[in-house]
Amino acid sequence: MILHIVAYGDPVLRKKAKDIASDYPKLEELIANMWETMYNAHGVGLAAPQVGLPIRIFMVDTTPFSDDEDLSKEEQEKLNGFKKVFINAKIEEENGKEWDFNEGCLSIPDVREDVKRKPEVTITYLDEDFKSRTETFDGLLARVIQHEYDHIEGILFTDKLSTLKKRLLKNRLDKISKGKINVDYRMRFPNIKKAR
Template structure:
């Protein structure tokens, strides 16, 4: 699955509730786990793979696969802590972000069963990070504004360079195709020309 990155609109849109937890949703969450592992992540939300749905998957170092569908964070602790966060949608960018140390979240699992989870430490942080994705919020929004602006500008320049390279590649391919077509047309014309009778 493609992981969408900073600058792509789906990451800034509010996700929609999952209406039916069925085989399609279960298949989606399984593919998200695979994609997350391929990118060495520990959490992945629907919008990050282009699915504007309120769901995310988490697997931290305890090895437990957790699926959160239509989650709601219903309590947060007054105590907060800083931790250096990164994101598959903002690759190679890290920043210390302050978040509540403990949370209580309600959600449905992949079987459609409701559950309530009290989380702290890394698990609490990852849940909050992924929940933000469902609201169109990225971790850089919660850090230093100047750092955020520099990051956005960096990704804009990166996207412009990529677009320029792709345009140049297409232009080269079109030029080669045109030369090939012209050559084939010349060759075809030479073969189809009638032989002149000897006089």
């Protein structure tokens, strides 16, 4: 089932999400619905707060990036078929020299900006079978994971922009929260009564 993606301005996007236990109600169904929602919106990542749930789950499928000709063959291969669910994730460390990359977000449609992030991330998480894993990712993989991880921490990519950029985006963000935007996927807007 395709879920509504909550838009910028919804308080759930600002909450630090809570860990869940393996007996979380209908977890398998939730994960399946989140995958379907993400693919329907042409996303490469989706976090539970984006579908209105303040819990520590996010998912990533970087396959769409794998045909980017600007990337090395090695990077393309790493991205192709990379599909994971991260439950109760915790970033252990981020390393390297920060680099810019143009990011967007399903909760903030039609806004894309360059964001600085470190190129390597080590993260501890539970997989779908609730097996504990600690892994290190780099490059674009690391970036997508960091972006989704921020969601479960109540952080949006726009928070990482300069004060000037934030000021310039303010009107566009206000319009998004009021639903004054055309999107081709289901959204729930905090400042209007009815979801589309």
